[in-house]
Amino acid sequence: MAKILAVDDSVSMRGMVAFTLRGAGHEVAEAENGQLALDIARGSSFDLVLADVNMPVMDGIAMVRELRAMDAYKGVPILMLTTESHTEKKMEGKAAGATGWLVKPFDPEQLLATVKRVLG
Amino acid sequence: MSAVDLTQFHKTFFEESREGLDAMEAALLALDSGSTDHELVHTIFRAAHSIKGGAATFGFSDVAAFTHVAESLLEEVRSERRAVEAELIDLMLRSVDCLRAMLARSSSGQPVADADSEALRGELMRLASGEAAVATVVAPKAAPANGWDIRFVALPHLLQTGNDPLRLFRELQQLGRLEVRRAFVVDRAPARLADLDPSQCHLGWELRLHGAVARGDVDAVFDWLDGDCELAVEAMAEETPAAAAEPAPAGVPAATPAPAADPRPARETAVASSEGGSIRVGIDKVDALINMMGELVITQSMLSDIGENFQLSQLERLREGLLQLERTTRELQESVMRIRMLPIGSVFNRFPRLVRDLERKLGKQVKLELHGEHTELDKTVLEKIGDPLVHLVRNAIDHGLEMPAQRKAAGKAETGTLKLNAYHEGGNIVVQISDDGAGLNHAAIVAKAQQRGLIAAGQELSDAEVAELIFQPGFSTAAQATDLSGRGVGMDVVRRNVRDLGGSVGVRSESGKGSVFTIALPLTLAIIDGLVTAVGHERYIVPLTSIVESLRLRPEAVRRIAGGGEVFHFRDEYLPIMRLHRAFGCADAITDIERGIVVVIEDDNRRVGLLVDELLGQQQAVIKSLEAHYRRVQGVSGATILSDGSVALIVDVGGVVRLGRRSKAA
Numbered sequence: 001m002a003k004i005l006a007v008d009d010s011v012s013m014r015g016m017v018a019f020t021l022r023g024a025g026h027e028v029a030e031a032e033n034g035q036l037a038l039d040i041a042r043g044s045s046f047d048l049v050l051a052d053v054n055m056p057v058m059d060g061i062a063m064v065r066e067l068r069a070m071d072a073y074k075g076v077p078i079l080m081l082t083t084e085s086h087t088e089k090k091m092e093g094k095a096a097g098a099t100g101w102l103v104k105p106f107d108p109e110q111l112l113a114t115v116k117r118v119l120g
Numbered sequence: 121m122s123a124v125d126l127t128q129f130h131k132t133f134f135e136e137s138r139e140g141l142d143a144m145e146a147a148l149l150a151l152d153s154g155s156t157d158h159e160l161v162h163t164i165f166r167a168a169h170s171i172k173g174g175a176a177t178f179g180f181s182d183v184a185a186f187t188h189v190a191e192s193l194l195e196e197v198r199s200e201r202r203a204v205e206a207e208l209i210d211l212m213l214r215s216v217d218c219l220r221a222m223l224a225r226s227s228s229g230q231p232v233a234d235a236d237s238e239a240l241r242g243e244l245m246r247l248a249s250g251e252a253a254v255a256t257v258v259a260p261k262a263a264p265a266n267g268w269d270i271r272f273v274a275l276p277h278l279l280q281t282g283n284d285p286l287r288l289f290r291e292l293q294q295l296g297r298l299e300v301r302r303a304f305v306v307d308r309a310p311a312r313l314a315d316l317d318p319s320q321c322h323l324g325w326e327l328r329l330h331g332a333v334a335r336g337d338v339d340a341v342f343d344w345l346d347g348d349c350e351l352a353v354e355a356m357a358e359e360t361p362a363a364a365a366e367p368a369p370a371g372v373p374a375a376t377p378a379p380a381a382d383p384r385p386a387r388e389t390a391v392a393s394s395e396g397g398s399i400r401v402g403i404d405k406v407d408a409l410i411n412m413m414g415e416l417v418i419t420q421s422m423l424s425d426i427g428e429n430f431q432l433s434q435l436e437r438l439r440e441g442l443l444q445l446e447r448t449t450r451e452l453q454e455s456v457m458r459i460r461m462l463p464i465g466s467v468f469n470r471f472p473r474l475v476r477d478l479e480r481k482l483g484k485q486v487k488l489e490l491h492g493e494h495t496e497l498d499k500t501v502l503e504k505i506g507d508p509l510v511h512l513v514r515n516a517i518d519h520g521l522e523m524p525a526q527r528k529a530a531g532k533a534e535t536g537t538l539k540l541n542a543y544h545e546g547g548n549i550v551v552q553i554s555d556d557g558a559g560l561n562h563a564a565i566v567a568k569a570q571q572r573g574l575i576a577a578g579q580e581l582s583d584a585e586v587a588e589l590i591f592q593p594g595f596s597t598a599a600q601a602t603d604l605s606g607r608g609v610g611m612d613v614v615r616r617n618v619r620d621l622g623g624s625v626g627v628r629s630e631s632g633k634g635s636v637f638t639i640a641l642p643l644t645l646a647i648i649d650g651l652v653t654a655v656g657h658e659r660y661i662v663p664l665t666s667i668v669e670s671l672r673l674r675p676e677a678v679r680r681i682a683g684g685g686e687v688f689h690f691r692d693e694y695l696p697i698m699r700l701h702r703a704f705g706c707a708d709a710i711t712d713i714e715r716g717i718v719v720v721i722e723d724d725n726r727r728v729g730l731l732v733d734e735l736l737g738q739q740q741a742v743i744k745s746l747e748a749h750y751r752r753v754q755g756v757s758g759a760t761i762l763s764d765g766s767v768a769l770i771v772d773v774g775g776v777v778r779l780g781r782r783s784k785a786a
Contacts, residue, residue, distance in 0.1 A: 009166075009170065010133075010136060010170045010173065010174055011132050011135075011136050012129045012130075012132040012133035012136055012174050012177075012178065013170075013173060013174055013177060015129050015132055016124070016126065016129050016177065016178075019124060019128075019129075020124050023124060052173075054165070054166045054169045054170070055166070056163075056166065068280065074280055074319060075279055075280065075282055075319070076282055077282035077283070078282055083169070083172070083173060091346075091347070094281065094344075094346065094347055094348070095347075097280060097281055097282075098281065098282075099281050099282035099283050099344060100283070100343065100344030101344065104173045104176060104177060105173065105176030105177040105184070106177070107126075107177075108124040108126075117287070117291060118282075118287070120286075120287055120290060
């Protein structure tokens with residue numbers, strides 16, 4: 001099972017993501033913004049990072065850029081949790097180095113399917 | 121049906137959405153008052169965005185649909201395609217109100233969208249320059265072919281996005297039989313091995329996917345790789361009959377990604393259970409608690425160590441240990457109490473909006489100043505102080521502050537100032553609402569009071585007495601019964617509410633300069649510092665904050681008045697004596713006034729003397745509700761357990777003073 005970092009400023013969304021992943025046997029660390037996620041990422045290692053785009057302090061895009069600049073996270077899959085209405089955000093995320101995205105709203109099954117897709 | 125029960129996140133979602141709306145409102149008001157801070161726009165957008173995402177995820181589709189439209193507008197603002205105009209702010213503020221109502225209905229399981237919300241959504245859509253309500257992109261339904269030829273060339277940075285060609289092949293394999301027809305190194309690859317950067321990818325593949333696979337499914341596999349590869353997908357050129365006859369691989373998963381318009385699972389109408397109420401506690405408070413707990417454990421082990429083989433020589437150590445226990449217990453108690461304390465800012469925050477709305481409605485100009493937002497109050501007090509404050513703020517703007525022209529004529533700034541201030545004072549939290557308006561209109565108040573029969577005609581009243589009149593039941597100055605203040609809620613209700621919280625409210629006013637309403641509230645409802653008194657065999661606790669003085673009276677200082685009441689002279693006034701033993705029916709109590717002791721207590725500037733047998737000392741009392749364990753008793757606000765294990769009743773000062781004054785009047 002994988003070690004996953006879940007980053008979202010919404011407590012309910014983060015809770016849902018973490019709960020679902022833990023239920024599937026993954027080890028999940030949580031962070032409420034990009035800055036905190038970077039701190040946690042630095043002190044640990046993860047197989048996958050799931051990040052919301054719109055967050056205070058540091059948004060998801062900037063976080064991806066910073067993560068990719070770290071040696072340990074050059075090739076780690078990073079998925080953006082984003083909404084349909086922001087195609088340009090997807091591209092911005094891609095440009096920053098995101099692996100892909102999961103479109104909100106998603107349900108626990110979709111989340112698990114996508115995670116499985118990335119982790120194999 | 122989902123294996124994960126999403127209803128468990130609903131409460132959190134509602135809580136954070138309410139907070140988000142508060143933040144949104146505050147930011148909108150800041151923009152409204154002319155701020156150009158772009159971060160405000162981000163805050164507003166983020167709040168709407170989170171609510172939309174959460175609502176959609178947790179199945180509140182009406183809320184999601186509404187927020188979606190608002191968010192689209194906000195996105196235009198954020199990307200500077202739309203200016204922040206008064207109309208937009210108005211609309212957004214109304215949207216905040218509407219969303220609050222929608223969320224409230226959601227949390228109680230009622231139908232969410234109503235005529236109002238739909239009308240408002242229509243307005244938002246109209247403003248959003250003809251943007252479609254939901255921009256759902258329906259994936260083109262290409263006719264399934266017998267198979268697909270895929271030419272896939274990775275761009276050098278592909279691996280650096282965390283994507284892996286192997287993963288893609290695995291996914292394709294799940295759709296149908298995958299044949300790798302050719303793998304090649306692209307021309308741009310460095311010629312020398314030494315120049316090869318392992319993080320760069322220089323490979324390409326020609327693949328053939330056999331089977332009746334929908335084009336959309338193939339595209340979905342490469343969905344994330346837009347810009348990371350060169351991709352060409354074509355219907356299979358020629359298929360050998362043998363291959364064509366090949367049955368589609370068993371177990372082709374219906375891996376169609378759910379389109380956005382996918383109907384969400386029916387909204388779970390779990391009625392939010394009666395809110396037990398939760399509290400967010402700063403981590404520092406929890407840490408302090410854990411710290412104290414640690415010390416308590418150490419002290420406990422030290423004491424049990426002494427106790428196990430006690431020798432008289434250890435008496436000093438025992439005493440030390442007990443002292444430490446006392447100190448730690450007190451600190452622990454304080455730490456626990458602090459958990460219930462929340463900053464008053466959460467109540468103050470609703471006023472910018474209220475003030476703005478009142479300004480528009482009344483045509484007045486008001487500058488609102490907030491001070492001491494970080495002052496902490498007991499959660500229960502905080503929840504109940506909102507309404508009285510709203511009433512006082514309304515009154516101040518409606519009756520206190522004058523119209524701009526009037527102010528100008530009086531030589532004042534056209535914009536009136538309304539100040540809310542919270543601070544600690546002694547054992548109390550004081551909240552002041554002050555305005556620089558016209559002050560109380562004495563003539564109007566007196567006239568009104570006479571008309572209502574509260575005072576006799578021609579009665580001379582001091583300023584303080586006139587001010588007191590507005591707190592009288594049945595008094596309302598709403599001569600110009602506006603729809604703001606004249607809602608049948610008078611100042612007497614404000615006072616009653618504040619009193620119910622163990623607090624007091626008063627007013628100072630100066631004609632032409634303004635009024636100051638002062639609310640004093642107890643720090644916490646659960647603990648009081650009290651004076652333990654004995655009445656017969658009973659113990660009564662009098663809250664320290666209400667004690668003016670304790671004194672022994674000589675017989676000649678007591679006067680009997682008609683009706684059986686007793687009064688005594690105290691600092692230029694006659695105070696009624698209230699015999700506690702009589703009021704509470706205690707046997708074996710001292711009945712000679714000169715042998716007992718009189719405790720002068722005060723509530724709302726009104727005093728009475730309580731006759732008790734003796735004073736036993738000061739003690740902190742943890743208030744236990746008498747109502748919950750027994751029943752409501754007049755003159756008693758609660759009970760507590762004394763250090764010897766006996767029960768003492770806590771005197772309800774307000775109630776006792778009212779009782780005492782009544783008996784004097786009788």
